[in-house]
Amino acid sequence: MASKRDYYEVLGLAREATPEEITKAYRKLAMQYHPDRNHGDPEAEARFKEVAEAHDVLRDPTKRQRYDRYGHAGLDGMEMPNYDNADVLRRMFGDFGDLFSSFMGGGGFSGPRDGRDLQIELDLDLVEAARGVRKEIPVRRTQLCEQCRGTGCKEGTKKQTCKVCNGRKTVTHRTGIFHIQTECRTCRGQGTIIVDPCSTCRGNGRVLFTRPEPVEIPAGVDTGTVLTLRGAGEAGEPGGRAGDLHVVVNVRKHDFFERHGDNLLCHAIVSFPQAALGCELEIPSIDGRKLKKHLPPGLQSHELLTIPGEGMPNLRTGRKGNLMVQVLVETPRHLTKRQEELMRELAQLEETNVSPQRKSWFDKVRDFFTDANARTTT
Numbered sequence: 001m002a003s004k005r006d007y008y009e010v011l012g013l014a015r016e017a018t019p020e021e022i023t024k025a026y027r028k029l030a031m032q033y034h035p036d037r038n039h040g041d042p043e044a045e046a047r048f049k050e051v052a053e054a055h056d057v058l059r060d061p062t063k064r065q066r067y068d069r070y071g072h073a074g075l076d077g078m079e080m081p082n083y084d085n086a087d088v089l090r091r092m093f094g095d096f097g098d099l100f101s102s103f104m105g106g107g108g109f110s111g112p113r114d115g116r117d118l119q120i121e122l123d124l125d126l127v128e129a130a131r132g133v134r135k136e137i138p139v140r141r142t143q144l145c146e147q148c149r150g151t152g153c154k155e156g157t158k159k160q161t162c163k164v165c166n167g168r169k170t171v172t173h174r175t176g177i178f179h180i181q182t183e184c185r186t187c188r189g190q191g192t193i194i195v196d197p198c199s200t201c202r203g204n205g206r207v208l209f210t211r212p213e214p215v216e217i218p219a220g221v222d223t224g225t226v227l228t229l230r231g232a233g234e235a236g237e238p239g240g241r242a243g244d245l246h247v248v249v250n251v252r253k254h255d256f257f258e259r260h261g262d263n264l265l266c267h268a269i270v271s272f273p274q275a276a277l278g279c280e281l282e283i284p285s286i287d288g289r290k291l292k293k294h295l296p297p298g299l300q301s302h303e304l305l306t307i308p309g310e311g312m313p314n315l316r317t318g319r320k321g322n323l324m325v326q327v328l329v330e331t332p333r334h335l336t337k338r339q340e341e342l343m344r345e346l347a348q349l350e351e352t353n354v355s356p357q358r359k360s361w362f363d364k365v366r367d368f369f370t371d372a373n374a375r376t377t378t
Contacts, residue, residue, distance in 0.1 A: 007054035026055035115234035115243035132219035145201035162187035220315035262321030301329035
């Protein structure tokens with residue numbers, strides 16, 4: 001079985017392509033390879049389905065994020081449409097799909113239109129991202145009018161057949177020897193018109209409202225993670241499905257922890273004696289527990305200590321990363337007289353036990369200050 005081509009390569013786009021560029025490339029290629037324009041050409045049909053599949057993935061923020069991170073393997077288990085010609089053409093072209101089908105001799109698509117997708121941003125702190133949390137987000141969107149049940153007609157009335165197109169949704173224009181079908185402007189391709197509109201929605205069939213939407217945030221989300229709530233977007237026409245709601249996560253910076261993928265980094269300040277002799281260090285975890293870590297003697301400033309399994313949970317596997325503790329040795333700014341005496345004594349002891357290379361360095365420093373003092377005296 002041949003391996004799938006890269007979706008960006010299929011559409012001839014860079015990986016940084018915008019949604020508008022993706023749709024534009026998709027429309028152009030789908031028109032080029034549409035089976036109605038390439039009768040009996042199996043290669044064109046295969047390319048048409050390949051282009052449709054690439055667009056379906058790259059237009060969906062969740063699918064695109066997983067594909068960008070894990071390739072084709074990241075789409076395993078996700079819901080993927082059946083790329084038959086009519087379904088693909090309708091989802092791709094929308095209103096233009098009806099017109100294109102008319103040009104090709106078809107009767108258009110009589111099914112109800114689906115609702116639009118919505119996208120909102122959600123701010124979380126690092127603790128919420130680590131634990132997972134349930135949020136209720138106010139979402140402003142349309143829903144079917146309860147008064148007319150989405151028909152747009154006043155109670156007791158119904159839509160009437162359009163007299164211009166006689167319910168066919170399209171009208172035919174003659175240009176020279178050609179007959180061209182276009183969408184009926186009177187009924188806007190619906191085949192019916194509303195004579196007495198509903199007073200609540202004014203014939204639109206939908207009303208705008210704001211309602212809290214519950215969102216389950218899984219543990220391990222990071223900035224840029226996109227959560228898709230199916231059917232939580234704009235309402236479609238009666239009989240059509242509602243659009244989806246895409247929640248884009250933004251995780252705020254933490255005062256103590258720095259995030260690096262699934263690992264966390266924090267800093268621990270210790271004194272010189274603690275670093276030299278070793279000590280027990282108490283470090284807070286991301287979930288509020290107190291962790292104890294033994295610092296070995298002779299620890300150097302900026303060395304890293306690892307506490308396994310105390311980092312962020314992986315969004316896919318749930319396995320936690322590590323907590324990295326960077327030790328910073330603090331140099332005292334003010335010493336008591338006794339502390340200064342002890343430090344000088346320690347310095348003298350260290351000088352007698354240093355390696356030949358370091359002893360030579362000590363000698364050079366001493367000679368420098370001796371010469372400086374002599375010059376000052378004279």
